[in-house]
Amino acid sequence: MIAVELHKLAKSYGRKEVLRDVTLSVESGEFAVVFGLPASGKSVLVRLLTGLETPDQGSVVLRGADVTRLSAGERNIGYVPQSFALYPHFTVRQNIAYPLDLARVPKAEIEPEVQRVAGLLGIQELLDRKPDQLSGGQKQRVAIARGLIKRTDIYVLDDPLVGLDFKLRERLIDDLKRTQEMLKVTFIYTTSDAVESLMLASQIAVLDGGEIIESGAPAALYAHPQRTQTMHHVAFPQANLINGILRQQSGVQVVETPAFRAGFVAERPGQPGGEIQIGIRPEHIRIGQPPGAGWLTHQAQVLLREDLGGEEIVYLNASGLVLTTVVRSDDQTQQHVDIDQSVVIGVEPHHLVVFQDGRRIGVCKVSE
Amino acid sequence: MLDIRTDNLRKQFGDVVAVDDLTITFPAGATTCLLGPSGCGKTTLMRMIAGLETPTHGDIYFGDQRVTRLSTRARNIGMVFQYPVVYRGSDVRANIELPLRAEKLSKAERDRRVDEVLDLLEMRHAANADLDALDNGTRQKVAVARAVARQPKIILFDEPITNVDISSKLQLKRALKELVTRLNQTIIYVTHDQTEAMTLADQIALMKDGRIVQYATPRELYDRPNDVFGGWFLGNPGMNFVENFARTIDRDGVVHSPLFAAPVRLSGRSGAPLTLGIRPEHVRVHAAAHPEAVPARVVNRAIVVGGQYLVTLQIGDAVLKAKVASHTGYALGEEAWVQLPLERITLFGADGHKPDIALQPINPSNTQPLNAAAQRTQP
Numbered sequence: 001m002i003a004v005e006l007h008k009l010a011k012s013y014g015r016k017e018v019l020r021d022v023t024l025s026v027e028s029g030e031f032a033v034v035f036g037l038p039a040s041g042k043s044v045l046v047r048l049l050t051g052l053e054t055p056d057q058g059s060v061v062l063r064g065a066d067v068t069r070l071s072a073g074e075r076n077i078g079y080v081p082q083s084f085a086l087y088p089h090f091t092v093r094q095n096i097a098y099p100l101d102l103a104r105v106p107k108a109e110i111e112p113e114v115q116r117v118a119g120l121l122g123i124q125e126l127l128d129r130k131p132d133q134l135s136g137g138q139k140q141r142v143a144i145a146r147g148l149i150k151r152t153d154i155y156v157l158d159d160p161l162v163g164l165d166f167k168l169r170e171r172l173i174d175d176l177k178r179t180q181e182m183l184k185v186t187f188i189y190t191t192s193d194a195v196e197s198l199m200l201a202s203q204i205a206v207l208d209g210g211e212i213i214e215s216g217a218p219a220a221l222y223a224h225p226q227r228t229q230t231m232h233h234v235a236f237p238q239a240n241l242i243n244g245i246l247r248q249q250s251g252v253q254v255v256e257t258p259a260f261r262a263g264f265v266a267e268r269p270g271q272p273g274g275e276i277q278i279g280i281r282p283e284h285i286r287i288g289q290p291p292g293a294g295w296l297t298h299q300a301q302v303l304l305r306e307d308l309g310g311e312e313i314v315y316l317n318a319s320g321l322v323l324t325t326v327v328r329s330d331d332q333t334q335q336h337v338d339i340d341q342s343v344v345i346g347v348e349p350h351h352l353v354v355f356q357d358g359r360r361i362g363v364c365k366v367s368e
Numbered sequence: 369m370l371d372i373r374t375d376n377l378r379k380q381f382g383d384v385v386a387v388d389d390l391t392i393t394f395p396a397g398a399t400t401c402l403l404g405p406s407g408c409g410k411t412t413l414m415r416m417i418a419g420l421e422t423p424t425h426g427d428i429y430f431g432d433q434r435v436t437r438l439s440t441r442a443r444n445i446g447m448v449f450q451y452p453v454v455y456r457g458s459d460v461r462a463n464i465e466l467p468l469r470a471e472k473l474s475k476a477e478r479d480r481r482v483d484e485v486l487d488l489l490e491m492r493h494a495a496n497a498d499l500d501a502l503d504n505g506t507r508q509k510v511a512v513a514r515a516v517a518r519q520p521k522i523i524l525f526d527e528p529i530t531n532v533d534i535s536s537k538l539q540l541k542r543a544l545k546e547l548v549t550r551l552n553q554t555i556i557y558v559t560h561d562q563t564e565a566m567t568l569a570d571q572i573a574l575m576k577d578g579r580i581v582q583y584a585t586p587r588e589l590y591d592r593p594n595d596v597f598g599g600w601f602l603g604n605p606g607m608n609f610v611e612n613f614a615r616t617i618d619r620d621g622v623v624h625s626p627l628f629a630a631p632v633r634l635s636g637r638s639g640a641p642l643t644l645g646i647r648p649e650h651v652r653v654h655a656a657a658h659p660e661a662v663p664a665r666v667v668n669r670a671i672v673v674g675g676q677y678l679v680t681l682q683i684g685d686a687v688l689k690a691k692v693a694s695h696t697g698y699a700l701g702e703e704a705w706v707q708l709p710l711e712r713i714t715l716f717g718a719d720g721h722k723p724d725i726a727l728q729p730i731n732p733s734n735t736q737p738l739n740a741a742a743q744r745t746q747p
Contacts, residue, residue: 165405165406165560166604167405167600167601167606170604170605170606177668195672195673198670198671198672199670199671199672199678200670218670218671219671219698222671222675235675236672236673236674237673237674281674281675282674283674283675283676283694303538303542304538304541304542304545304567305567306541306563306566306567307563307566307567307586308562308563308566308604308673309562309563309566309590309602309603309604309647310603310604310647310648310649310673310691311649311673311674311676315538315542322538326673326674327674328649328674328676329649330649330650339542339545339546339549340546
C-alpha cells in the first residue's frame with residue numbers, strides 16, 4: 001500500500017519559488033529520507049505534508065485519500081519538529097503526554113502510552129525530571145518520544161538530529177532505526193546529512209532545485225547515481241567533481257579535463273563539444289602506483305591527511321584540482337602519505353562517471 | 369621551549385568540579401590536544417593555563433616558572449579563539465604587525481616576521497587584502513598569524529576551526545597542520561572533534577569529568593584505549609563492547625564464548641567479569657561459513673564512510689557492528705560468519721579500565737610448527 005503520495009507540489013513565497021514540482025511516493029512501512037542541502041525546501045515540504053500550509057499547486061495523498069485541503073489536525077500524522085522546544089515547567093512525562101492531553105485522551109490511558117514511547121527511546125528513568133536537568137541528547141529523545149506518542153501509521157521527522165554532536169547522533173540513529181522497525185510504521189525524515197540518509201533510509205529522495213531529482217534505495221543510489229547532485233552530496237566524504245568537455249575526435253567521443261583524457265562509454269547520447277562533469281568517489285582514487293594496466297594516473301601533491309581513526313581522508317592537489325580520497329587505516333595495499341608529499345594517484349576509468357546538464361550520460365574508458 | 373606543568377590543579381564552580389586535581393606535564397615543543405565532550409573541563413583547563421580563570425587550588429608552571437598568580441599578559445602566550453579576533457578596516461599585514469609594534473621591534477624585524485608567517489600560512493598573496501573582504505576561515509588564519517608572529521613560547525588554540533565555513537575549513541586545517549609541524553613552540557589545542565585532534569596532535573589528552581582519562585599519541589589512543597571511554601569516544605562509530613562475553617572460564621583461564629569458534633585463553637586471572645572491546649573495522653565478516661568464524665544474524669547494514677558497509681550483527685545476545693569493504697557488505701545475506709582477531713581485542717574490567725590481561729589462542733606455539741610440518745611432508 002502506498003502511505004504517502006506527493007503529486008506535483010508547488011509552493012512559492014512571493015516571487016520566491018521554493019518547491020517547483022515535487023512528486024514522491026512512499027510505500028507503507030518505509031523509512032523514507034528526503035535529502036536536501038540547507039535551504040533546499042525540506043521544511044516547506046514538511047509543512048505541506050503535515051498540513052501546516054497548503055500548496056499552490058499539486059496534491060497530498062495519505063493512505064489513498066486526498067488530504068490537500070485538510071487541516072493538520074485532520075491528517076492523523078505524528079510530527080517531530082526540528083527544534084525541540086520542551087515546556088520548561090513540565091516534567092518529561094508531562095511533555096511527552098502533551099499531545100494526548102491536548103486530544104483529551106483519558107488520563108488512565110496516557111500513562112501506558114508514555115511508558116511505551118519512553119521505553120522505545122530508553123528514557124524511562126528521566127520521566128520525573130524537568131527539561132533543564134537533561135542533556136542535549138536527552139532533550140532530543142524526549143522531543144522524539146513526544147512526536148511518536150500519537151498512535152498512527154505515518155510520522156514526519158524534520159531534521160531531528162541537526163546540530164547534535166556526532167556521538168549523540170550515532171546513538172540516536174540507532175534508536176530511530178530500531179524504533180521505526182519495531183513500530184512497523186512509515187517515517188518521512190528530512191536531513192541534509194549524507195551519513196544519516198544512508199544509515200537510516202530504506203528509500204532516499206533527493207530534493208534539489210525544488211524537485212525530487214532522484215529517489216531509490218541507498219545502495220542503488222550510491223552505486224548508480226543518475227544525477228550529479230546525488231553522486232556529489234549523498235556520500236561521505238563527498239564525491240569529487242571535475243569539469244570537462246566531451247569532444248568529438250575522428251568519429252569517437254573523448255572526455256577531456258585539465259587533469260586527464262579518457263575514452264567515453266555512452267549510456268545515453270551526450271552532446272559533443274558540450275560541458276560535462278566527471279564524478280569520482282574518494283574511495284576509487286588510489287594513492288601510489290596502480291596495481292595493473294588500464295588505470296589513469298596523475299601526479300599530485302598531498303594537501304592534508306586527516307585521521308578518522310579507522311580511515312584516513314587525504315586531500316590532494318592534482319593540476320590545481322582539489323581531490324579527496326579515503327583509505328582504510330589498516331589497508332596495507334596502499335601508500336600512506338603525509339602533508340606536502342608528491343604522489344602518483346590512479347583511478348580505473350569505469351569509476352569516472354560522466355554527467356551532462358546534471359544527468360548521468362556514461363562512464364570513461366581507456367582511450368584508444 | 370617551555371613545558372607546561374599543572375600540579376594538583378583544581379577548578380570548581382560552586383559544586384561543579386570542572387578540573388579535578390590534575391597533575392600533568394605537557395611537553396615542550398609538542399602539540400597537545402585537549403579532547404573531550406562538552407563539559408569535560410578542557411576549556412576550563414586551557415583558560416587556567418591562559419590566566420583567564422583562577423584555579424581553586426593547585427599550580428601551573430611554564431618551565432621552572434610558577435605562573436599561577438601571573439596575569440594573562442605577564443604569561444606572554446599567544447592565543448587563538450573560536451571566533452577570529454581581527455581588526456576590521458585594516459589589511460592583513462597591518463593586523464599581523466600590530467602586536468609587533470607594541471613590542472617595539474624594528475621595521476626590518478617586523479617585516480621579516482610578518483613575511484615569515486605569511487609564507488608559513490600560504491597567504492603571502494593576501495598580504496594587502498582588506499579584512500572585511502575575507503571569508504571567516506582566512507580571517508582565522510590572520511588571527512593565527514598574529515599569535516604566531518609574536519613568537520611566544522606557548523600558543524593556545526580554543527576550537528579555532530569549529531565556527532569556520534565549510535568552504536574554507538580545508539585551507540585552515542592545512543595551515544594549522546603545517547604550523548604545528550614546523551613550529552617549535554609548545555601548543556595546547558582544545559577541541560571536541562576527534563578527527564581534528566587525531567590529525568593535528570603529537571599527544572592527545574582525552575578528558576572526561578575534569579580528569580585526563582588517557583594521555584597518549586593519537587594512534588596509541590585509538591588502537592589501545594586504556595578505558596572504555598576512549599574506545600567509545602574515538603571512532604565513528606566507536607568500539608563494540610560485549611559484557612560478560614565468556615560463557616565459561618575454567619581454572620586454567622580457558623574461555624568458552626559464543627563469539628569464538630574455538631576456545632581461547634586469558635593471559636592472566638581476573639576477579640571481576642570482563643568486557644570485550646573491538647573496533648568495528650577490526651571485526652572480520654565472511655559471507656559464507658568459515659572454520660574460524662561463528663555464525664551471526666545480519667540485523668542491519670548501511671553504507672558509511674568511503675562506501676564501506678556498517679553491518680550490525682547479532683551473535684546470541686551480543687550485538688556487534690562491523691565496518692567492511694563495500695563488496696563484502698553488498699554480498700551479505702541474512703546470515704554471516706564473524707571472526708574477532710584476538711590481537712585486535714581489548715579487554716576492560718568492571719571499572720572500565722583495561723586490566724593487564726589479554727586473550728590468546730590456545731597452544732599458539734604448537735599450531736605453527738604442526739602446519740609447517742604438514743606442508744613439508746607434501747611432495
